[in-house]
Each structure stands twice: as C-alpha cells, then as structure tokens.
Amino acid sequence: MGSVAYLEPVYSTDFARSNIIELKSLSKNFGELKVLENIDFAIRAGEIFAIIGTSGSGKSTFLNIISGLLEQDSGSFRISGKASGQFSGWKRIAYMFQEDRLLPWRTVRDNVAFGLENTSLGKQAKKARIDEVIDLVGLHEFADYWPHQISGGMRSRVALARSLVIEPEVLLMDEPFSKLDAQTRSQMHGELLRLHDLTGMTVVFVTHDVEEAAVLADRVAVFSSRPGRVKEIVDVNLDRPRLLTDAHLSEQIRTLRKKI
Ligand SMILES: Nc1ncnc2c1ncn2[C@@H]1O[C@H](COP(=O)(O)OP(=O)(O)OP(=O)(O)O)[C@@H](O)[C@H]1O
Numbered sequence: 001m002g003s004v005a006y007l008e009p010v011y012s013t014d015f016a017r018s019n020i021i022e023l024k025s026l027s028k029n030f031g032e033l034k035v036l037e038n039i040d041f042a043i044r045a046g047e048i049f050a051i052i053g054t055s056g057s058g059k060s061t062f063l064n065i066i067s068g069l070l071e072q073d074s075g076s077f078r079i080s081g082k083a084s085g086q087f088s089g090w091k092r093i094a095y096m097f098q099e100d101r102l103l104p105w106r107t108v109r110d111n112v113a114f115g116l117e118n119t120s121l122g123k124q125a126k127k128a129r130i131d132e133v134i135d136l137v138g139l140h141e142f143a144d145y146w147p148h149q150i151s152g153g154m155r156s157r158v159a160l161a162r163s164l165v166i167e168p169e170v171l172l173m174d175e176p177f178s179k180l181d182a183q184t185r186s187q188m189h190g191e192l193l194r195l196h197d198l199t200g201m202t203v204v205f206v207t208h209d210v211e212e213a214a215v216l217a218d219r220v221a222v223f224s225s226r227p228g229r230v231k232e233i234v235d236v237n238l239d240r241p242r243l244l245t246d247a248h249l250s251e252q253i254r255t256l257r258k259k260i
Contacts (some may be wrong), residue, residue, distance in 0.1 A: 020045040026075035034227035050217035058228025059206040094163035096173040102147040109143040115165040153184035173205035
C-alpha cells in the first residue's frame with residue numbers, strides 16, 4: 001500500500017522519490033507563540049538527519065508532530081507516502097525520548113516486549129523478535145535484570161532495543177543520549193551507527209550537542225528560533241568513523257556552531 005501511494009506525485013516534482021519524510025509549509029503555534037513556521041524540507045530514506053538550534057526553536061515540537069503526538073496548525077507532511085492523519089495503525093515509527101522511560105517493575109526483556117504490545121504478532125514470533133533485538137544491542141546476559149540493576153548506558157540500549165523491536169522504518173530521537181556521560185555517549189553513537197548500518201532505517205534526531213550532530217549525521221538542519229524556521233540544511237560530507245581528533249570533523253563542528 002505504502003509503495004503504491006509512493007508512486008503518486010506527493011506534492012510536486014521537486015521532491016525526489018527516495019524521500020521518506022516530506023514536509024510542506026508546516027506551522028505550529030501555542031496560543032500567541034509561533035513555534036514553527038513554514039517548515040518545508042524532505043528527509044531521505046535511510047539517512048541520519050540531525051536537527052540543531054537554540055533552545056525554544058521548536059525542535060521537540062517538530063518531532064512531536066512527526067510522531068503524531070501533536071498536530072500541526074497548518075501545512076502537511078507525508079511519511080513513506082502516507083499523509084499525516086492516515087497513520088493510525090501504522091507502527092513503523094519509533095520515538096526515543098531524552099529519558100529512557102523504562103518501566104521499573106519490568107525486566108529488560110519485558111521492557112523491550114512493551115514495544116510489541118498491541119501488535120498482532122503471534123507469541124513465538126514476538127519472542128523471537130525480542131530475543132533478536134536484545135542480542136543486537138548486546139544485552140543477552142542481562143535480559144532478566146531489572147532496570148535499577150543496570151548502568152545508564154545499558155538502560156539506553158534497552159530503550160534503543162524497545163524502539164527497534166517494532167522494526168521501524170523511521171527512528172525519531174529527542175536528545176536520547178544527553179543524560180549519559182561522555183564516554184558512554186560516544187559508545188552509544190557507535191552502537192547507533194552499527195544498528196543503522198544493519199537495518200537501513202532512517203534516523204531523525206534532535207540534539208543540543210553540535211559534536212553529536214557532526215559525528216552522526218549525513219545532514220544537519222539548523223533551526224532558527226521564534227518562530228522556528230529552517231535556516232539551513234548542511235551536508236556533512238565526512239567518512240565514518242568520524243573521530244573528534246580529525247581536523248575535518250573539528251572544522252565541520254566549528255562551521256555548524258557558527259550557523260546556530
Ligand atoms: N505544549 C506546549 N504548550 C505551550 N507551549 C509549548 C508547549 N510545548 C512547547 N512549548 C513552547 O514552544 C517553544 C518550543 O518548544 P520546543 O520544546 O519544541 O523547543 P526546543 O527547540 O525543543 O527547545 P529545547 O532545545 O530547549 O528542548 C518553547 O517556547 C516552549 O515553551
């Protein structure tokens with residue numbers, strides 16, 4: 001169904017077919033406050049796309065709209081060919097928040113299983129999917145642990161596993177690693193890149209951390225504030241792995257900082 005819809009012109013021919021998210025003049029106000037105005041760009045299937053900008057530039061609001069938690073006031077968007085408002089029952093979007101939101105009364109396995117609740121998968125298929133994804137994030141030995149028994153980095157892996165268990169086409173992340181210490185955050189960057197390589201999913205993430213954007217993203221959107229608009233979309237043309245000691249990466253980080 002998605003692929004059939006994809007063959008139809010989406011808005012106009014200026015968007016390439018390989019775009020998975022297409023936004024057209026998206027605007028959102030909270031009362032008098034103009035939070036997003038005329039957001040108009042596209043995200044390509046399979047890319048890692050970062051959004052940076054000053055505090056209050058509407059980055060989280062943007063993700064909340066894309067995820068379906070909030071509704072835009074005007075404009076429209078499509079994900080994988082489906083228009084906003086037609087997502088009910090479509091579960092291929094995962095959303096990771098700043099807090100890991102693990103349920104303390106559930107084990108690692110049962111927290112991951114939470115992602116599959118209310119799906120029509122059979123019991124065996126669910127179990128296989130959960131085992132696979134727990135293996136994938138390297139938590140096999142900790143499947144029966146409780147959240148309070150594991151480290152911050154491991155909790156972050158559980159949150160990632162819970163997102164991946166639905167096999168998302170699009171993974172949205174709102175500063176998911178910002179609460180981790182620098183070393184663990186860097187490990188999670190490696191982990192995310194590895195999982196992205198394995199799955200080919202599209203990753204869209206918001207961050208305050210310009211380094212994080214430069215290390216991970218294929219492209220970075222810089223939002224301006226009040227109202228949030230897209231100032232610029234920057235291509236990060238650097239090979240991976242991107243090491244902070246690399247002069248090209250440092251230069252990219254400096255360039256991005258100047259644009260905020
Ligand atoms: N539900 C809401 N009701 C009213 N105002 C809101 C609501 N959510 C966000 N805002 C306001 O909208 C503006 C944008 O908020 P948002 O959280 O999207 O920005 P942000 O760029 O993600 O900020 P930060 O980087 O600080 O997380 C802020 O001024 C915020 O106070």
